[in-house]
Amino acid sequence: MKRLEARHWTFLGLFVVVTITMLLNIKLEMKVSPYTQDMYTYIESLPEGSVLIISFDHEASSLPEIRPIALAVLRHAFKKGHKLIGVSLLAEGTLIGYRLMRQTADELDLEYGRDYAYLGFRPQYIAAILAMGESIQQTYPRDYLGAPYEQFELLNTVENYNDVAAVISIADGSLTTHWIEYGQARYGVKVLGAVTAAMVTTYDPYLASGQMYAMMGGLRGAAEYEKLIERDGGGARGMLAQSSAHLYVILLVVLGNIVYFVSRKQGGGS
Secondary structure, three states, X not given: OOOOOHHHXXXXXXXXXXXXXXXXXXXXXXXXXXXXXXXXXHHHHOOOOOEEEEEEEOOHHHHHHHHHHHHHHHHHHHHOOOEXXXXXXXXXXXXXXXXXXXXXXXXXXXXXXXXXXXXXXXXXXXXXXXXXXXXXXXHOOEOOOOOEHHHOOOHHHOOOHHHOOEEEEEEOOOOHHHHHHHHHHHHOOOEEEEEOHHHHHHHHHHHHHOOOOEEEEHXXXXXXXXXXXXXXXXXXXXXXXXXXXXXXXXXXXXXXXXXXXXXXXXXXXX
């Protein structure tokens, strides 16, 4: 059997720390950021039955972070009685978006076609965004499952962005900027972002200028949103695992420096 090296013990220790922390189910106290609060307040303030477009603009590789973000937003919007239309600017996010919407809708026993619909992916995302500003039905003559657009009660009430309260882009990259630059700038539709932590600073200028109406970001944002909707989820659990891992790494750095200086002193090094 191969002898375990120091790095193996390091990763094993990380596994043990995170596992114990998760089993203890520690509750983290966190202050809700203004970004997350604005996102929540807007969806909360909309009249019941408002139509929202949820765009899944992400790759499969970001699912561990995207999933709790998306579920928090979907649960809030559905609970408030809003009608959701799902689309995707990336082929990879299409099936993921459909499954997340279906899962959330099933939790509240909502009906497909009346309470929500999923249109799926169209190539050439800039062209798709512009075309939806003229006619969503012509852009998506059929839904993701292949049924005609006019078959669904919800879709018959929506012609273009004039019938939509906002677009919520769930993204791990820069695709939200296209909703801002083409959907918001040309057609005036409100754009909200639910993005990964790495993209938060990218969208700060759009928030400051008012081009993006609101944003929540990363596992921290998801955990804050879960607190606002009073629903435990992957955001809080992810933040717990992340925080315990960070503390573990800090402890290793401190111990490593102690061992280094002690051994140098004992060896007579300068």
